[in-house]
Amino acid sequence: MNTHPDVSVLMGVYNAAPTLARTLDSILTQEGVALEFIVVDDGSTDGSGEILDRAAARDSRLVVLHQANAGLTISLQRASELARGKYLARQDAGGDRSLPGRLAAQVQCLNERKDAVFATCGHRYLDAGDVFLCDEIRSEEEIKSGLTTLRYPGVRGILHPSVMIVADAFRAAGGYRAAFVVAQDIDLWLRLHELGTCAAVPEILYDYRFDLGGISRRRYAQQMAFAELAVRCAQARRNGKAEPPLVLQQYAAMDDDKSSQSRKAEYHYFVGSCLRDRDPSSARSHFLMAWRAQPHRFKPLIRAVLTW
Numbered sequence: 144m145n146t147h148p149d150v151s152v153l154m155g156v157y158n159a160a161p162t163l164a165r166t167l168d169s170i171l172t173q174e175g176v177a178l179e180f181i182v183v184d185d186g187s188t189d190g191s192g193e194i195l196d197r198a199a200a201r202d203s204r205l206v207v208l209h210q211a212n213a214g215l216t217i218s219l220q221r222a223s224e225l226a227r228g229k230y231l232a233r234q235d236a237g238g239d240r241s242l243p244g245r246l247a248a249q250v251q252c253l254n255e256r257k258d259a260v261f262a263t264c265g266h267r268y269l270d271a272g273d274v275f276l277c278d279e280i281r282s283e284e285e286i287k288s289g290l291t292t293l294r295y296p297g298v299r300g301i302l303h304p305s306v307m308i309v310a311d312a313f314r315a316a317g318g319y320r321a322a323f324v325v326a327q328d329i330d331l332w333l334r335l336h337e338l339g340t341c342a343a344v345p346e347i348l349y350d351y352r353f354d355l356g357g358i359s360r361r362r363y364a365q366q367m368a369f370a371e372l373a374v375r376c377a378q379a380r381r382n383g384k385a386e387p388p389l390v391l392q393q394y395a396a397m398d399d400d401k402s403s404q405s406r407k408a409e410y411h412y413f414v415g416s417c418l419r420d421r422d423p424s425s426a427r428s429h430f431l432m433a434w435r436a437q438p439h440r441f442k443p444l445i446r447a448v449l450t451w
Contacts (some may be wrong), residue, residue, distance in 0.1 A: 151226030155218030159236035169240035175247030233244030235304035238352035245348035260312035262337030266349040276417035304327035326369035408436035
């Protein structure tokens with residue numbers, strides 16, 4: 144392992160075996176930076192732990208920790224405690240990939256921008272079959288506005304695994320807080336923003352797998368409740384007041400207010416909308432699946448008809 148890595152990449156893994164090798168490869172083939180890759184196997188039962196151990200035996204830059212299932216927040220905080228890099232970069236499993244040059248571009252950005260304590264980059268959405276859906280690049284102005292005004296959607300506009308953070312700022316801000324079992328990223332961005340700004344590399348440097356089983360779709364109600372709590376905490380801090388108590392049992396036990404059919408309809412409608420100009424036939428299939436999930440909604444059916 145490098146004595147002083149430039150970047151410590153942090154990742155939590157839970158049952159990601161089918162796509163884990165390519166995610167690992169996307170980090171371990173990054174050029175232009177000295178790195179360590181700290182991965183926490185969060186109680187996987189599908190062989191992910193064994194895949195990680197075999198990969199670590201081949202590449203000493205990969206450090207693998209195993210734990211009973213405790214969730215992403217605990218996994219990332221544990222990984223961060225071992226990190227030795229000047230910068231901390233996030234990576235997600237589940238089919239995501241960092242594109243070539245991602246880490247080097249963000250290191251260069253943070254080296255040049257002394258006002259910035261973290262940096263994001265552009266990303267592209269892929270569906271569960273790796274079909275390209277769309278690109279997204281957020282401007283620094285948009286990000287700064289959201290973090291400053293605490294208004295949506297700007298405050299939620301930073302893709303968690305696309306970020307690199309100055310390690311000293313991460314620790315000064317307090318790192319990830321265990322109470323935030325979801326929306327841990329929003330809580331961290333708001334605390335980091337009180338120490339500096341967020342830079343944005345205006346390039347597509349991350350592949351984000353957008354699928355129906357993602358946590359942001361499975362636990363939407365929890366995500367929104369915890370995000371709103373993070374905003375209330377930020378408002379209190381910025382007004383010189385104590386944060387509201389982080390008594391979150393009611394949030395942790397919250398049932399999603401969207402049915403599985405509603406989530407399915409929204410997912411397929413989004414994918415169809417992304418594909419309608421480029422691949423009308425595939426878009427039609429997704430619009431029809433959205434309509435079948437919620438037959439009382441006719442907009443997807445109309446969109447399907449218009450693709451003929």
